[in-house]
Amino acid sequence: MENINQIRIISVWIFIITFFSLNLCLFISVNGHLLQGTIFQVDPMGRSAFTIPYIDGNVSISRTARTFPAYLIFKPGMFITAILLIKYWRANNKLIQTINNDFSKNKYFLFFGVGSAVCLVIHSLLLGIQFEVDLYKFFRRLVLLAFIIFELVAQAMLINNIIKIRNMIAETINRKILILKIFVVTVLIIIGVLSLPILTSSGYVHFKHALEWNFFLGVIIFYLFTFLFWRKRTKTSVLTPEDA
Secondary structure (H helix, E strand, O other), X not given: OHHHHHHHHHHHHHHHHHHHHHHHHHHHHHOHXXXXXXXXXXXXXXXXXXXXXXXXXXXXXXXXXXXXXOHHHHHHHXXXXXXXXXXXXXXXXXXXXXXXXXXXXXXXXXXXXXHHHHHHHHHHHHOOOOOOOHHXXXXXXXXXXXXXXXXXXXXXXXXXXXXXOOOOOHHHEOHHHHHHHHHHHHHHHHHHHHHHHHHOOOOOHHHHHHHHHHHHHHHHHHHHHHHHHEOOOOOOOOOOOOOO
16 A cells, blocks of 8 residues: 555654664764864763763763754754654554554554654753753653653554554565564563663663663664565555455
């Protein structure tokens, strides 16, 4: 179906834009000296020693992305990603409706998916604002956490819907990738639940940073798997309830 090709294209662009925006900001933060003396000289607040935050958690996403010139990459990247997320979840909702024709059971993943896009925009807007108030810092972290939670809930609900109709779309999907998608979402949910006591504490800063980076990576890998999950179609091959 046309929707399947649209979903594949959108999902791979979500992965590419988010992955490169995130890691290019990290590269700039770690290699600020390369831009020394240029118009893109890195703000000292955004600089970091060599680090692999996915492992050591020595730097947070916000620190690498909130200062000049990193925010010139991160903010537009996240705004574009948010738009693509909305298009992605709407396209999936339309596809599920076409096959299952039961909107009442499908609208919830659309709500959480669009909600995650809104949270991403709010988080990006808040980055870089110098407002040294604990409540503001807490709200900024809360919005990022809400983005991750909304994404996981939306993805879990979408997978559940796909499992229910998998026999109708057998010719258009890769079942091995479906298993990978289920595995990734399950692992992220389990780790998130087990980490709640640490996340709500005032310590374990490096662990929280590493968790933040890896959760972001895990969330966007879901979209890469989506690209691989749907087989490219040139004409309609999905069975509707009437055809089954």
